[in-house]
Amino acid sequence: MSAGETTVPGNGVPGVPGNGTTGVPGNGTTGVPGNGTPDVPGITPVLVRLKLSLLRNGMRQSSGRRAAFILSGVLALLFAALQLIGLIVLRGNEHATTVVVLLTALLGLGWAVMPLFFPSGDETLDPTRLVMLPLRPRPLVRALLTASLVGIGPLFTFCLALGSVISVAHGAAAAAVGVVAVALTLLLCVALARAVAAANIRLLSSRKGRDLAVLSGLVIAVGIQVVNFGAQRLSNAGGLAKLDPVADVLSWVPPASAIGAVDAVSDGAYGRGAAQLLLAAAALAALLWSWERSLVKLMTSPDGSTLQAAEPARKESSRGFGGRHLPGGRTGTVIERSLRYVWRDPKTKAAWVTSLVIGLIVPVFNALQGTGTIYFACFAAGMLGIQMYNQFGQDTSAFWMVAMTISTPRDAYEELRARALALLVITLPYSVLVTVLTAALVGDWQALPEALGLSFGLLGAMLATGAVASVRFPYSIPQGSTHKNVAPGQAGLAWISILGGMIAAALLCAPLITLTIWLHVADADGWLWLVLPLGTAYGALITWAGVRWSAPQAAERLPEILSAVSKG
Known part of the structure; x- marks a missing residue:
């Protein structure tokens, strides 16, 4: 042993006999006895706690924001409860399937466009904030999907899906399929929002994305006018019977296909119900795959903040907008x-x-x-x-x-x-x-x-x-x-x-x-x-x-x- 080395016999590490690792006898891993795997906590609980912290800290920013959040939450829950009761009352009606299928399809559409018009409504919609962390895409997808189930929106979706299943489920087989349909509908809606947000995050963080946020109120106003016009046309045309063909088509479009499967099993069409349920499950798998690919692209490809412009700036004419x-x-x-x-x-x-x-x-x-x-x-x-x-x-x-x-x-x-x-x-x-x-x-x-x-x-x-x-x-x-x-x-x-x-x-x-x-x-x-x-x-x-x-x-x-x- 040369001068300057430790006085502990048998190794080259101060104070540890018999191995080359600090404080752990018999292996080469820090702080874990007897194996080579670090004791790292799962990422899913961490992101769930992060989501809860974001909600809690958001309400602490100001009393006005806290009051707005509480009021919107109470109104959303009240509307969800009334809607759940209304769908349960609809049970046995001849047009119950048409109503629940159309509602589920509209719900899925709402989840798809929500990130485009409200990009700042949920801070966890932007996965680029996690780009510097050593995270793999698949566990990140699983953790973000679980964290996305926390909030008023998922609870509202759950109530609607539950009420839809109750209104069309008849028999033990339909009830069993309904349990799966509720879970698939909720996961499909959340995954759809996440996949759309991840695929368009570059747009949503740009000036055009902010333009979409500004126009969100216009989209809502136009949507209300369209719904009002449609309701008046239906009242003059003989009621919901006119929408039965539309519901038949949408019952094969996820997430409405999951609710359609419950109705099919209630009618004894087990083959059709299985096909519709498998279609919803395949759509969920495709959304998760697309979401994962978007995360890989976001976390591995450079953007405008890390690269110089690859192409020379295009020369613009001195007078735009028809200035000549x-x-x-x-x-x-x-x-x-x-x-x-x-x-x-x-x-x-x-x-x-x-x-x-x-x-x-x-x-x-x-x-x-x-x-x-x-x-x-x-x-x-x-x-x-x-x-x-x-x-x-x-x-x-x-x-x-x-x-x-x-x-x-x-x-x-x-x-x-x-x-x-x-x-x-x-x-x-x-x-x-x-x-x-x-x-x-x-x-x-x-x-x-x-x-x-x-x-x-x-x-x-x-x-x-x-x-x-x-x-x-x-x-x-x-x-x-x-x-x-x-x-x-x-x-x-x-x-x-x-x-x-x-x-x-x-x-x-x-x-x-x-x-x-x-x-x-x-x-x-x-x-x-x-x-x-x-x-x-x-x-x-x-x-x-x-x-x-x-x-x-x-x-x-x-x-x-x-x-x-x-x-x-």
Whole structure:
């Protein structure tokens, strides 16, 4: 033994006789006697505790968030309990199978799209947060799937699946299959959400993903309209019997196929029930396999944060959005900037898409229900005209750059005029499209010219009052919050701007509306076509007057406008 070595005989490790490992006699593993496997706790309990900690710590962030979570949880559980009772009461009804199959299919669809529109609703949906940990994909899938069963959503799904099985299960064999069907339905829904989130996590963490989150409210609103329309159509068409063929098809589509298997076994069709149950199990296996492959790709492939761009940046033309066809000077620049806001800014894009969709579904749905007229097409012009209100609010604190370029009322006039023209690029053809489509659905082509004239007149009045409201009642639009469109303390300004402007626009359109009504009352149907050119000219004139009147005030109130739009 050389100098400097330990005085313990028989090994080369201080204080340990007879082996080469610290503190463990007879093996080569730290802290585990007699074997070569470390005593590592399972990952599943760790992630379940992590999920519970995230829920608990989320409620601790603020009293408002805690109250919102508790209220949403109570409402969800109450609705789940009522739905469970309703499905149990449905037992024995001839259309029970149709109802439960459709509900289960809609539930699966909801779980599939939930990660796309609410990516920040569950922090554990992002597996890239675990990329630095030495975890294998298969145990990670098992642990994440188990952790995903903790929460209000899985409990709601369990209640619906249980109620669906109770309503269609008849006999011991069907009850036994129902136990498996409930488990498969719950696991399928959760795995579907996880697989979709993992496959689209790059999208969800990008600007486009945030755009989807902003548009979530619109999707819900449109969905409610579709459900309402469907319910009315069913009530007029003879009830749920019309949906039986649809339910027969969906009973072979997972997760609804699991519930369909219970109904098949209740009817004695054991072969069909086994096939539907195996189809649900195969779909679960395919989802887990796809989820695992997505995790492998996420945890082994580099992304934009770890690599330089592999390709040289593409050269963009100096003028986008058709800039070559725009006029020169301030007008063309402002039009292009406004169109870029519509395309790139999440809040502006959400406002535009909401107006476009609602402006279409109101006249179209009323026409399909047989309660609409062609004059409902003016609703599209009104919804799009609202985009003129609070023009400077979308600039936020960056409005100072615009303010630096305005030194005279003429500059302010050109700024407001260009912003109005940018809106007309979209609103004019869209108003024509909605009016023509409504005329086709209601079959009233004779009233098309007057409806277009009224739409153009209303649009012009909205642009005029929007210019005035943008100057007199500007307010800030918070960029950090997804669901807040008004800064704290400015809600009154927003209401005055929008509601006051809409009332003023309706009053400005009174001469045109009066003319149209008078022509109808006087039986002068042959002169109704004059409403189109008169409405177009009146809309252009009133827009010019509103912009012209607002320009000097805008030039004088630049500091006040900047202060108002920079809050929040």
